[in-house]
Amino acid sequence: MENISNLTEFPKILVIDDEEIVRESCLRILQKQDYQVKTAPDGSSGLDLLKEYQPDLVLVDLKMPGMSGFEVLEEIYSIDATIVTIVITGFATVNSAVEAMKKGTYDFIPKPFNPDELRLIIHRGLERRKLVLETISLRNEKELLREHFAAIVSHELKSPLGAVQQNLYALVEDLEPVLTETQKDKMKRLQKRIQDLVKLINTWLRVISVDITNIQEHFGQIALIPLITNAVETVEPTAVRKDITISFQKPEALSQIVGDEGTLTEAIVNLLTNSVKYSKLGGKIVISVQQNPADIQISVSDNGVGIAEEDINFIFADFYRGKNLPEGERSSGLGLSITKRIIEAHHGSINVDSEVGKGSVFTIKLPLSEIN
Amino acid sequence: MAKEIKILIVDDDPDYVEGIQSTLINAGYAVDAAYNPKAGFEALESKKYDLLLLDIMMGRGAEGVMMARKINKDPVLREIPVLIITGIREQMAFLFPGQPVHPRFLPTDELLEKPVDPDLLLEKVSHLLELAEEKKTNE
Known part of the structure; x- marks a missing residue:
């Protein structure tokens, strides 16, 4: 399983909030679990940190001086849409949180929150991140398989069949003077079946490798x-x-x-x-x-x-x-x-x-x- | 046959070579085989061949294409008629986009798909040899 998802062993979390007490409590609560946590006091330093830290999940305060939470979220989507974002919101801004979720934020957590609430929401967010990464890697794998399928089929199936048929041709020639009519007929059947198989493989190849819109x-x-x-x-x-x-x-x-x-x-x-x-x-x-x-x-x-x-x-x-x-x-x-x-x-x-x-x-x- | 006609097969599948070689030998040709491009070039240097049968997909990829390109750059070797035998005619367009199904790697080549019907093989071989002969007498 570890190959499918590249979620790190210690998932990385970034907290962007202007209130020191929120940053500190997040650090305190989450570091006890197997998470790596970094914090930033405002949007622009948060984004700078995000680029080098490459977190799995970001907690973003919606209401911050300077760059607003919404702008930060938008930037995060454009940098890496697979990063799971969760907004931190005061009671009065639940509506904004819903707005953010409509735009792709995974969830929100209202302030003040207790440690269990935070842990739960982070846990779910990371599950989500894992799923997203797994889906992407499966999709890539599928694409890759599709692209390579033609080459694989051609070499692994067609080559041996080609060798069999070519030797059968040679054998029929060599045995021409000694084979009875029924034996010759059997040879013909063998050749016909192999020929059909080669044709079938070619049809498959066509479906897989040729882009018909061409x-x-x-x-x-x-x-x-x-x-x-x-x-x-x-x-x-x-x-x-x-x-x-x-x-x-x-x-x-x-x-x-x-x-x-x-x-x-x-x-x-x-x-x-x-x-x-x-x-x-x-x-x-x-x-x-x-x-x-x-x-x-x-x-x-x-x-x-x-x-x-x-x-x-x-x-x-x-x-x-x-x-x-x-x-x-x-x-x-x-x-x-x-x-x-x-x-x-x-x-x-x-x-x-x-x-x-x-x-x-x-x-x-x-x-x-x-x-x- | 006045003089022995020499054919070199370059193909990395010994079983396949066995089959095609036997048809050519039965038809009176002298046939050598090389199982990779390197051995192929060594053979081409050691002896004068009248025709080359070349597989496209060898080794880890289209090594036959590289061999064809290298031959084409050599003023002597490029005069040898080449019959390309490939298992991948169907994917030619895919591997070499924008080119016809038979991309001419060499000015003289012809293309057949594996497995090759013996009659068709012999017909192509003698056709290529005739063309080469005509070209020689015209020069």
Whole structure:
């Protein structure tokens, strides 16, 4: 645990108050516990001390001559917003304390206070500080992990797989004259499975390491009808195997949109592939396009297995797979999440309507650009 | 084959090298392997190679890129055609932002992704060798 939080063993407390008696009593009460305590009689010397002392918690008197408590608090937030601040306030200034809390101060302690009250509030404040630091370090760790994930995956998973496959290729060549047809077939299966695995890792890498918003740099004018036709042709060979028909209902005319042709095609292919996966033998998939005043709407509907109610809120999340995946089908749980990111990078939206046993309808809306 | 064509593989994964080396040897090439850039340069100094197969991610990072850059600065070595073989095509854009998926570290290089289909490998190798041959006769 000590690695997660960098709260020091003896937490550092700074007391900024113009009344000597308050400073002295804080020192007396808190030093008995395992705290390091320093004090300052006014705002500006308090801030100077804060910069070099780097306390975990600061007690600030709201009413001081010179720099006011509020100004001091503001400065502290701008220096280090993770420092927990607690205001000391006279009975008459409780309202100001509430004001300070609205701005981010953790708590207040009214004067006069007894030692137990002070200890309690300091203890809670330090708990808070610990939580804040832990959250930050966890978040950093998560970011770091995300950044390094691509490199880790590539080396730790792809390299060994690559070596296996390369040797398998070599082995197949070497054994060519002696292998029987069934043995060759087994070799082919081995190679195919490894190849699928490599592909899967590449897809994961894409999700983790590639920032899809980058595609906006390559936006151009796109005609959707040829794009969708192309996507349908890509998926058709897979659909035919399950005796599924894909029909494309084209409108008479359609405005162009601004976007990236490659990723948009990928998005449509993903939706169609998904529909094929979740359709029964002989199913029907319809893709239609319709132009509205502000956007173009693309719908992909199927009469497949549908999506369970408990799944529907999660289907666009990374690595999520619905429970209704038909036998023999595989899913990485990434197709829809990538699709959603692509559509969002195009400032569009994607929605789904589904009923178990009846089928699903995915609807993409892409905004018409203002120029049109 | 009139004269033996010599290929050097620089890759830090001996298992991987084993696989690719066997395909090249079966195709009639003479193949040496070096498992780090330092050994790679030593080999390049000791013998004249017709082609270099270079891995990008070696050692603690993209040591292959450093090796490619160093080769490119050498007036003799830079004439050797280089086939870059990498497991990280997908992350190229990520590692070298603003560059095409195939960043040309060298004027002559080509890029393939690990694992490489043997037919594709042999095709690229002979293509690169032909290009180098043409270039020589034109000079």
